[in-house]
Amino acid sequence: MCPRMPVIATLMAAALLSAQGQAAERLGLGRAATRGEIAAWDIDVRPDGLGLPAGEGTIAEGEALWAEKCASCHGDFGEGVGRAPALIGGQGTLAGDRPMRTVGSYWPHVSTLYDYTRRAMPYGDARSLTDNETYALTAYILHLNDLVDAEFVLSRESFGSVALPNAGGFVPDDRLDEPYYRDRATPCMTGCKAEVKIISRASDLDLTPAPAGRPDDLKE
């Protein structure tokens, strides 16, 4: 997914670590973290599954939890209510005018679904789900996306058997290869365009809130 960055990061890290090995002296400040403290805070799960806890969850368990804790924002089927994010649909839209970025259409990693649900959901009641409940909800969201059947049980062991459709949809940052950056050309100063036309105006839309302006402010 990201072939270049780790190599660059390694080279930079090696250079800096050696440069810093002589410069930085340890001050002996802080204290050792206990295993219990690390376990309490180390909630992340990596795309390769590192960090997944023991346990499991079924679609049926996930469905019940979903109705109770999730559907009011994300909809009965993950379609999203109001402005809350949809978690399903959107396949085939990414190259169009109105792309929909959902778990099924955009997200690259199953692990992110577990990790994010565990750290931040339900919205406003974060960290309230057990590890097994998080497995069950992750499994149910995969099921809503037609990625696993109704009998599927998600666990650390079965995690690797599921992949998200857009896993291959990401490319490294290559902005500096774009034409206007590539050559670092000296900028044009005179006669840079034959003509200039206004192609859109903010007043075409009515999206700007009224200013908290002074009485003598100009009208918009």
Next chain:
Amino acid sequence: MAATGLGAAARAGGDPLITEVQEWNRKLGDGVGTYAYGMPSPHESHVVRRTLPWLTGDATSSSSFTPLHALEGIITPNGLCFERHHAGIAAIDAAEHRLMIHGLVDTPLVFTMDDLRRFPRQSRILFLECAANTLTEWQAAQVNSCQFTHGMLHCVEYTGVSLRHLLAEAGVRPQAEWLLAEGADAAAMSRSIPIGKALDDCLVAFAQNGEALRPEQGYPLRLCVPGFEGSMWIKWLRRLEVGDKPWGQREETARYTDLMANGRARIFSFEMDVKSVITSPSPDVGVRHGNGPMVVSGLAWSGRGKGLISRVDISLDGGRNWRPAEIEEPSLPMALHRFRAMVEWDGSEVLLQSRAVDGEGYVQPTRAELRAARGTSSIFHNNGIQTWLLRPDGSVENVDVS
């Protein structure tokens, strides 16, 4: 307006603000200590952070915008720094805050805020721009306000401890390639950062502009990642984990990735590219003085290389012709740069633009160039040249030009 007022005053024998004794010149004012924490003049009450109510469904995961058009120099006052929270403002007592460093280190460590204040400190004036700044302008000119088009930007003096120093205290192992930074808020906001950047110039800050961080900016502790997109500057910083691969967090995969026209998305696009905007005149600050000398003032910045701006040009004709602007002192790495140009305005319609070149020689692209390369669905990293239409009546509109 001003000329008419002066004429009337002259007929009456002078400006009454001068010829008559004013209230504030006669009566005693408030005594010392009336305002234990001083606030701006009530006559400046319009200079505030503002929100776009339609932008998000919920104010706890949303943004407010810095009133760039009303500010001078390069420093943003603490109370005006834009906000972007993913689960509201965490309310934390500094005495109850802890920072943990663990993962691929020799000794996992826990620090209190008191511990952190015993490390050598450094202060740096740094800009912070949200990757989504100018997100409304990908498809067309849409929002008629410099505050809303460019206001997910601030620049303050951050004071704290070098991240490199803290990591050395724990002892980073040679396999280290990435660092996870995580906040203590209800989103446990988290990002993966290349270890090279973490060991280069990152700062673990507890103060901004000389005082403790504001709660909206991560009190009591935030990470500063100079030149990189704002969502990596983790607020309410509580945990740093050293690892050998990125963590694929929601805010670096499902969000803060840049969707291109072909349906693929750029991932780990960290640097904020060279960018500038004229803050005055702008739709928020029209021209009240009529023809004659006019100050064109704005901001330029870049997160590439050393984070310096080498030149800024302005155009009055929508980019056909350009003239150099003056870059004001100070010019500091990874900070906002203030530029200024004196223009003799003849009162005719003007298409105002600014174009910055950074210390690496990268030139700020046009919106049309960005769209040609990326399409219009990227959301993030819109650093295209902004156009303001100045009309003969002094009003200004956000427009897009060919």
